[in-house]
Amino acid sequence: MTTAPIEGGVRRNRVAAFFGRHPVGMILAAPYAVYIAVVFAYPLGFSLWISFQDYFFAAPGAIVDHPFVGFDNYTAVLSDPAVRQAFGNILVFLVINVPLTTALALLLAVALNRVVHARTFLRVAFYVPYVTASVAVVGVWLFLFNSDGLVNTVLGPLAPDPSWLVNEGLAMPVIAVFVTWKQLGFFILLYLAALQNVPKELYESASVDGAGAWSKFWSVTVPAVRPATALVVILSLITGANLFTEPYLLTGGGGPSGASTSPVLLMYQRGIQQGEPDFAAALGVLLVIGVLIVAFVNWRFIERRD
Secondary structure: OOHHHHHHHHHHHHHHHHHOOOHHHHHHHHHHHHHHHHHHHHHHHHHHHHOOEOOOOOOOOOOOOOOEOOOHHHHHHHOOHHHHHHHHHHHHHHHHHHHHHHHHHHHHHHHHHHOOOOHHHHHHHHHHHHHOOHHHHHHHHHHHHOOOOHHHHHHHHHOOOOOHHHOOOOHHHHHHHHHHHHHHHHHHHHHHHHHOOOOHHHHHHHHHOOOOHHHHHHHHHHHHOHHHHHHHHHHHHHHHHOOOHHHHHHOOOOOOOOOOOOHHHHHHHHHHHOOOHHHHHHHHHHHHHHHHHHHHHHHHHHHHHO
16 A cells, blocks of 8 residues: 555656656757757767678569678778878868968957948858858859869969869868869858857957957957867768768869868768769768767867867
């Protein structure tokens, strides 16, 4: 007679501990949790399993063996010159894209935050390329940077030969600049949101101490938006590591001679076009591990600075 209420109370406490003080929050978050599990968690787990198998595509309904091969796929990935070239390409991309994105986004956000007239128009103008389909804006850049494009016409004899997108040394830098321009609006909005939380008293105190505009920027603005900077850097790294659309469209699939091939583009070429999904899965797992390590190191560095 006395144990039933106790057991019922324990059961209710367990349910409350699982769902929290506001169970409606769990209910609202459930669809997104299912989406994450289906779209991200399951493919990642399946890729990890494929990377340890001798896996190949078969006809629908066919039952085939996929023997366990251990780290053979990872060994093949690490010893492939194309993989080393792809990671070298993406390193060049990140060295150009991440600092350029961070610096331009912060400077433009500070400028837009001080604009009084046409503020909404300017913010929308910077954001439009980010929401525009890559296929559409790629057509514009092909017109600009083709061998007979507008840029070479303006430069005349100073134009590079071979031209930008067919030049092994310039193809990836041009792609890095393109991605910076296209995604700049999103990062500007992140910095604008951070600038709204900077107390005006800090600028007033700096003015009393005789600080100029540049001193205020370095001593007040930059430290105040450091959390936003950490987010911008991490998102830029993740976006750059997943580079695919831009080299695929701008250089016809990673040309010239693989100079603009990214790891994700190489995964597509080897896994889909050449029918080596086990190789592509191992490459993808290594890419995920690399991105997580770089993001963690960056986060720890920013946290220590704070």
